[in-house]
Amino acid sequence: MKFLILITLTFFNIACALGTQKIELSKKNMSIRPGEVRWIEFPVSSQHSKLLCRGLEVKYVKRGDVGLAFVMESYFSDLSPYQCVVQEKHNKTFEFNFVVIQRDYLAEKLKVDPKRIKLAPEDEKRVMEEQQILNKIYRSSIPDFLFTEAFIQPMKSVVTSVYGTKRVYNKEKKGQHLGIDYRAAIGDEVPAANAGKVVFSGDLFYTGWTVIIDHGVDIFTVYGHLSKTTVQTGEIVKRGDLIGLSGNTGRTSGPHLHWGTKVQGQYIDGFILIEESKKHFKN
Ligand SMILES: [Zn+2]
Incomplete structure (x- = not known):
């Protein structure tokens, strides 16, 4: 025992x-x-x-x-x-x-339409309504990666403004540029930076004609100032698929593509997202 x-x-x-x-x-x-x-x-x-x-x-x-x-x-x-x-x-x-680790960002000055700096009451109302629509979109990401490859840049042209640049608009309004600007003419083809689901395709006050893609797990890419969008909300796109044509709509100082990348509710540097995604996904 x-x-x-x-x-x-x-x-x-x-x-x-x-x-x-x-x-x-x-x-x-x-x-x-x-x-x-x-x-x-x-x-x-x-x-x-x-x-x-x-x-x-x-x-x-x-x-x-x-x-x-x-x-x-x-x-x-x-x-x-x-x-x-x-x-x-x-x-x-x-x-x-x-x-x-601290990262120092550059500064630049820009001249834009004064109506998009000091907003008229009806524009202010519009911006607030758009913000509510966008907040809802950013809260409803699909809970799995919708891509199997690394992210790519949406354009191969010159970058005219990098992520994080501190900006002064019309010598009065300060802000940060939390996206990447590519040189583009009106009508240049804009492809998707990765596979995902189109969750917005429409006209917004600041970014003009805009496409937003949900890549899953709170990762979104935003394509702004387009002259035309060529996809509908709800469409599934592959990496490199045409989603719109570049333009000069919204708050701009000339035609270009604004590319935003949002992860877990914050705009982050798209170049870093591309590099980090290569650590696991094929290029
Ligand atoms: Zn921009």
């Missing part, structure tokens, strides 16, 4: 030891700059595992026992370090320690 108890206890100890080993915390150090994204991969054992960054849940995709996600840092980051943790029930199983 004593012998049996001893054996049972020994088994119990081994099981506990194995249990402890299984939930051992793995760590990885990462760095990021304001307005950027980072690709991360981590082990997950169940559908209920959560990814939490700064304590907030971030959507990820589970492929087998691996979790895949982009982590984003806001342009307006306060540069404080933080953790992204993988939480399995009550256990932390993986920890990414992020340091945030």
